[in-house]
Amino acid sequence: MDVLKENGEGHRDFDSRKVLICRAEEFALLNDGYVDALPALIKVWILADKFSNVVFHNPPNNIEKLTKQLFKKEQIKVSQFKYTSFKYKHLEMIKEKYNDVIIGQPDVLKRLLVYLYPLTKPKYKKPVVLLLYGPAGVGKTETAKFVKSIISRNNGLFRTQLSMHQTSDFASYLFGDNIHKSSLALDLLKRESNVVLLDEFDKCPPLLYSAFYQMFDEGIFVDKNYRVNLEKAIIICTTNFQTEREIFVHLGEAIYSRFDGFIQYTDLDxxxxxxxxxxxxxxxxxxxxxxxxxxxxxxxxxxxxxxxxxxxxxxxxxxxxxxxxxxxxxxxxxxxxx
CATH class of the missing domain: 1.10.8 (Helicase, Ruva Protein; domain 3)
Incomplete structure (x- = not known):
């Protein structure tokens, strides 16, 4: 029994002739009753020698919990995908290239380097959470893309525009609903890099900011169905507010205090x-x-x-x-x- 967490990479040391692979998107095709019964059915199939191994890719929490109850600890291996870690060399590359890529924001670079520096320390496990603010179209989103490209050229940036979720389903997207619906947690599990862009963060209804508290504090995002590890992630939020005072008033102290830093962008000269x-x-x-x-x-x-x-x-x-x-x-x- 193998439980693979995040991005599909993990254990490969097993007999591939009789392996059942359950991918994240396939769980959504099952009805709720069958999902809950799946670990027990798999145990029956393994005892009947139908399969030698079963691989779960990003299983829902209840499947992982039931699997651990039904199988011995030594029968289960949990593999976590390892994202490219942020190192001091990345900090040096940002210093060297930033002002040639993001033109017209000379005061941003130093603050960006200061806030990212803790990630270069191996024992630092929390995410770094930044709020970039200022006029539209002057480099905030491009900064997130640039930082991601420095860390990993081949993997995509995780980006979600919170302004696109101004519907009654937004709470379900953040906190989770039934397994058949899309959710932020499942989208995060599929991310290719550890740079997360939450664009137009201020468009999130204020009552829903609590969904981000644990993510920003501890690097853990949990909803009804999934648990996501965001250890050492770079979480970049953007807004078009012009001052930190505006941000504090609109977002409220609870979420404001959870940002590691605020970086202002200005109009282009x-x-x-x-x-x-x-x-x-x-x-x-x-x-x-x-x-x-x-x-x-x-x-x-x-x-x-x-x-x-x-x-x-x-x-x-x-x-x-x-x-x-x-x-x-x-x-x-x-x-x-x-």
Missing amino acids: EGAKTRIVEREYIGIYQTLLDNQEKRILDENQTLFALKQEVSEMTNVRNIKNYVKSRISSKIVSHKMNL
């Missing part, structure tokens, strides 16, 4: 906008355009013209769309004589 224009323009110019299209842009001095218009641009998202649209406009107008 014209120097930052100009650098972003250059980066976006060069990226499109070098990777997407043929020689004829490049000549059209060069003859029209498109990059120079864009730099003169940065005062009309607002944030990174706006700049990307502005540059893309202007490039397309110049090329289409020339090719189609518009």
Whole structure:
């Protein structure tokens, strides 16, 4: 009997000829009565030599509990997926690259390094929980993506937008309902990296913030069906509030006090906008355009013209769309004589 926890990696040292594998998504296909009866049925099947081993991938709490009651301790092996740990070298890489990737937020870097530093200590087990706040489109979400890319390039960032859950089902999503419904706990169990982004955190109804208390304090998230280990995770929350005072008033002291740090992002100045224009323009110019299209842009001095218009641009998202649209406009107008 093998119980695999999180992301499907685990014990492989068994006779693969007669193995029953129960994956996380398959439990949701069973009715509640059958789920509760499954461990007993499996014991009967093993005694009848139907299977030599059974592997549970992210089983619900009740299945894990019943399995441990029905089988001897030596018959069960629980394997936890090991996420890439945050090391001092990652801190150095963030210091080296951050201001080239996230343009226009020079005051963010030091605070980010300070708050992440405890994770470099092997004995530090709690998650680091940060709230990034400030205007939309200036680098908060991109910071989470950047940090994840430093730790692990090949695994995806776990991201959930709390503004997408403004329904009567949100409480069920956070606290768990029946096993057939989606839940934050099950989504977290499937995460590929230990960087968790809770976007637009302030859009969560205040009465539901208690769902995050244990996660932020201890790195454990428990709902009706699942238990998730978030040891040494980096949990990044974002909001568009402009001051810490606004955050305190809106979120309340109970959840506010559970953040390890608050990092403010500010509006982009014209120097930052100009650098972003250059980066976006060069990226499109070098990777997407043929020689004829490049000549059209060069003859029209498109990059120079864009730099003169940065005062009309607002944030990174706006700049990307502005540059893309202007490039397309110049090329289409020339090719189609518009």
